[in-house]
Amino acid sequence: MTSDAELGLRDRLARLSGVKLLRGTRLSAEFERLQRQLERLKDDTSDEEIWQRVELARHKDRPYTLDYVERILDDFFELHGDRGRMDDHAIVAGIGKLEGRTIALLGHQKGRDLKERTKRNFGMAYPEGYRKAVRVMELADRHGFPLVTLVDTPGAFPGVAAEQHGQGGAIARSQAMMMRLGVPTVSVVIGEGGSGGAIAIAVADRVLMQENAIYSVISPEGCAAILWRDASQAKKAASAFRLDAAHCLDLGVIEGIVPEPVGGAQTDVDAAALFLRESVVSHLHELDGTASDDLRRARRAKFRSMGVFA
Amino acid sequence: MVEMSATDKVDVSIEHKQVTLDDGTVKKHPNTCPGCGSHYRDDELQASLRVCPQCEYHFPVRGLERIEQLADPGSFAEDESALRSGDPLEFFDLRPYTERLAEAEESTGLGDAMITGSALIEALPCRLAVMDFSFMGGSMGSVVGEKFARACDHAAADRLPLVSVSSSGGARMQEGILALMQLPKTICALEELHASGGVMISVLAHPTTGGLLASFASLGDVLVAEPGALMSFAGPRVVAQTTREKLPDDFGLAESNLRFGHIDRIVPRQELRPVLAQLIRLFRRTA
Numbered sequence: 001m002t003s004d005a006e007l008g009l010r011d012r013l014a015r016l017s018g019v020k021l022l023r024g025t026r027l028s029a030e031f032e033r034l035q036r037q038l039e040r041l042k043d044d045t046s047d048e049e050i051w052q053r054v055e056l057a058r059h060k061d062r063p064y065t066l067d068y069v070e071r072i073l074d075d076f077f078e079l080h081g082d083r084g085r086m087d088d089h090a091i092v093a094g095i096g097k098l099e100g101r102t103i104a105l106l107g108h109q110k111g112r113d114l115k116e117r118t119k120r121n122f123g124m125a126y127p128e129g130y131r132k133a134v135r136v137m138e139l140a141d142r143h144g145f146p147l148v149t150l151v152d153t154p155g156a157f158p159g160v161a162a163e164q165h166g167q168g169g170a171i172a173r174s175q176a177m178m179m180r181l182g183v184p185t186v187s188v189v190i191g192e193g194g195s196g197g198a199i200a201i202a203v204a205d206r207v208l209m210q211e212n213a214i215y216s217v218i219s220p221e222g223c224a225a226i227l228w229r230d231a232s233q234a235k236k237a238a239s240a241f242r243l244d245a246a247h248c249l250d251l252g253v254i255e256g257i258v259p260e261p262v263g264g265a266q267t268d269v270d271a272a273a274l275f276l277r278e279s280v281v282s283h284l285h286e287l288d289g290t291a292s293d294d295l296r297r298a299r300r301a302k303f304r305s306m307g308v309f310a
Numbered sequence: 311m312v313e314m315s316a317t318d319k320v321d322v323s324i325e326h327k328q329v330t331l332d333d334g335t336v337k338k339h340p341n342t343c344p345g346c347g348s349h350y351r352d353d354e355l356q357a358s359l360r361v362c363p364q365c366e367y368h369f370p371v372r373g374l375e376r377i378e379q380l381a382d383p384g385s386f387a388e389d390e391s392a393l394r395s396g397d398p399l400e401f402f403d404l405r406p407y408t409e410r411l412a413e414a415e416e417s418t419g420l421g422d423a424m425i426t427g428s429a430l431i432e433a434l435p436c437r438l439a440v441m442d443f444s445f446m447g448g449s450m451g452s453v454v455g456e457k458f459a460r461a462c463d464h465a466a467a468d469r470l471p472l473v474s475v476s477s478s479g480g481a482r483m484q485e486g487i488l489a490l491m492q493l494p495k496t497i498c499a500l501e502e503l504h505a506s507g508g509v510m511i512s513v514l515a516h517p518t519t520g521g522l523l524a525s526f527a528s529l530g531d532v533l534v535a536e537p538g539a540l541m542s543f544a545g546p547r548v549v550a551q552t553t554r555e556k557l558p559d560d561f562g563l564a565e566s567n568l569r570f571g572h573i574d575r576i577v578p579r580q581e582l583r584p585v586l587a588q589l590i591r592l593f594r595r596t597a
Contacts, residue, residue: 156524158544159553163562164570168523168543175497176529195481195490196524196543203494217481217490217521222548227403227483241486242399251398253487300498304459306491307452308396 045246047239054220054238056212057191061266063273064123065092065107065150068190071273072280073098073105079136085165088129090121090153091201093136095145099281104140106133106201107150107190123192124157127170130200134170134177141181146284149201151189154219156197171200178203179300182292186283188258188276189213189245190265205299206283207253209245210276211260215253216243252306256283343367359579368536368579370516372418373425373442376475380583381429381438388427390460395422395453399486407484410446418445422453423478426461428470432587434594437465439474443517448478450521451485455492458526459499466506471590475513476527480520493525500526509593511586514541514564514573532589533573535564536582541573 056062069076073096081087093106108125111117133149140147156167178185178201187204193215209215218226220241224233242248245257258279265272287295342349345367350358359379360369371379377386394411401407415421423445429438439461441448458474465472481489500510512530514523516539523543527533535541542549542562550557560566567573577585 156543158549160549160555160557160561163542163544163549164566166570166572168520168541169528169572171524171543172493172497172526172528175494175525176501179494179498179501196493196521199490199493200524203497215487215490217486218483223483237403240399240401240403243487248487251486251488253491300502303491303494303498306495307455307488308398308485309452309456310394310396 045244047235050239050242050244051235053212053244054214056264056266057214059264059266060112062191063265063269064112064152065105065109065190067269068150068273068276069094069096069105071270072277073103076105079132079139082128082131083135084128084131086126086128088121088126088132089119090123090125090157091129091132093132095139098148098277098284102143102145103148103284104136104145105148105150106136108153108197108201110152110191121157123153124155125153125197126157126159126162127165127167130156130170130174133201134174137174137177137181140183144183146184146186146287147181147204148280148284149185149187149204151187151193151198151202151215152191153194153197154192155194156200168196171196174200175203179303180296182295184284184287184290184295185299186280186287188280189215189254190276193243194219203299203303205287205295205302206255208256208258208279208283209248209254210258210265210272211245212264213245214238214243215245215248216241340369343369361579366537366578368516368538370443370477371579372444373420373440376440376515377425377427377429377438379579380431380473380475380586382431382433385430386427386438387429388425389464390426390457391421393421393453393456395451395485397484398452398488399484401484401486403484410484414445418442420445422457423448423450424454424457426457426464428464428468431473431583431590434587434590435468435470436586436590437461437468437470437472439472441475441477441515443477443479446482448476448522449480449482449489450478450492450496450525451482451489452492454478454482455495458496462496462499462503462508462510465510466503466508469506469508469595471593472503472508472510473513473586473590474510474526474530475515476518476522477515478518478520478522480522490521493521496526497529500529504531507595511589511593513577513582513586514539516540519543519545519562528572531593534575534577534582534585535567535573537564537576537578539564541567 076096078094092109108123110123111120185204186206187202189209220234220238221231223237225231248254259275261268261271343362346365348364397407424441426439510530512533514535518541
């Protein structure tokens with residue numbers, strides 16, 4: 001992805017990111033147009049380029065959910081706990097103002113330093129995390145708040161206690177709840193979209209991926225260990241999976257790609273947040289005014305149609 | 311090694327309890343009970359519903375044999391059997407996915423890892439969605455997802471209860487992200503069935519892990535499991551490697567899941583048919 005067309009496009013996106021967004025329709029339209037162009041630039045990505053995205057998606061300085069929350073939402077109030085057993089710090093949730101109206105937001109949260117990483121369990125949630133998510137979804141539905149979810153997890157935590165507390169069922173029930181919501185929902189994969197732990201909170205009307213995010217059924221390492229019997233074949237597995245945003249768009253799994261600053265979201269978190277905010281706002285605007293039943297019907301029809309068979 | 315012939319009436323020789331594979335490794339014969347070492351003829355196992363008469367070990371059951379065990383004789387009518395998987399990723403690991411599919415179809419005689427259709431259980435009409443682990447580890451790709459979804463549609467349209475028997479390692483890796491999308495897809499179809507007032511009874515056979523447990527298998531109105539069935543989101547090996555925890559002896563087994571409140575009952579195979587009939591009767595809408 002280093003063609004002239006792409007360089008030109010990146011240049012313009014970079015300039016656009018420098019502009020103080022006034023939420024004028026003209027600017028949004030321009031942004032959308034650039035976004036669409038970027039989406040088309042997926043031809044012939046090499047194994048190496050796909051692996052670069054895997055590394056960017058896992059970059060230690062990549063912005064996490066709370067980095068975006070503080071830049072995107074006003075008046076954020078964090079909600080804690082699943083009302084049953086504990087507060088899982090690998091998933092954060094809360095309500096805040098976006099463009100003057102209250103929305104509910106939840107997402108996986110990784111930690112920055114060793115201590116916080118342990119506290120956040122590397123973004124790998126227990127069933128309690130998904131039950132917290134379900135509780136916040138119910139709250140959003142009850143009050144008509146649009147729901148935004150940010151996905152960034154290597155996967156749901158594989159542990160003895162997690163199994164004993166019902167990991168599989170919790171993930172299934174979280175998806176079922178998202179199918180029932182009568183409010184507009186937008187999910188954005190902002191880093192790693194790891195398997196069941198990711199889809200648990202990504203059954204939305206609009207599913208987006210950041211330019212350097214990845215979304216897959218199993219980690220490249222896990223897949224390599226099983227199919228190639230050699231975890232070091234992860235690069236091969238990554239490209240065989242086509243886990244990058246452009247290919248996911250191609251497969252009809254997501255509706256759009258959110259641009260990142262040149263070099264990845266970690267190079268300019270404010271700009272990345274601006275892009276993310278623009279994307280979420282424009283998709284929420286499109287969904288505004290749709291009746292609850294129509295939202296549900298369209299959402300179910302979308303997921304019902306996924307798969308390739310003859 | 312002694313040759314088996316059709317005239318052998320009772321085979322008690324120890325040699326037959328082992329099979330030597332092409333690469334020289336010796337494997338226990340599939341008819342030898344891993345629980346107690348007892349060895350059975352095919353017809354003996356079939357007659358005992360593939361449960362060891364000595365120690366109650368539950369041998370794996372293929373999809374069609376499961377249907378024979380559950381449905382009234384001759385009542386099963388298969389549908390959607392023509393569905394075949396595509397290869398959207400042109401996936402190639404050590405071998406192409408299409409080759410693995412063709413080989414699985416040849417060795418199992420099935421189009422994919424799930425068989426669906428209508429049947430009678432103790433004269434009660436119902437819909438069945440039964441998985442077969444021998445087709446690529448029972449993994450769920452687009453065809454399994456679509457078949458389950460259509461089974462829900464049929465059940466809703468005909469106002470019949472749906473009985474699902476799962477036995478699967480999880481999502482089919484070779485279909486990449488689209489395999490993951492079968493989780494919300496099957497859940498979505500089940501939501502519609504539930505919205506129409508329909509019932510789904512989920513039977514968890516060994517093993518029901520990964521994406522299956524994280525989707526429809528966990529969402530039945532009633533969940534019953536076979537004794538000793540592994541039902542965990544993450545497999546024991548992954549958990550042991552990731553956490554370096556010592557796993558409890560009954561890690562992820564049906565017995566542990568019952569204790570922690572994730573299933574309603576453990577049903578030995580001999581009781582499965584009457585228990586399903588009982589549940590179908592209990593959920594039947596009285597006019």
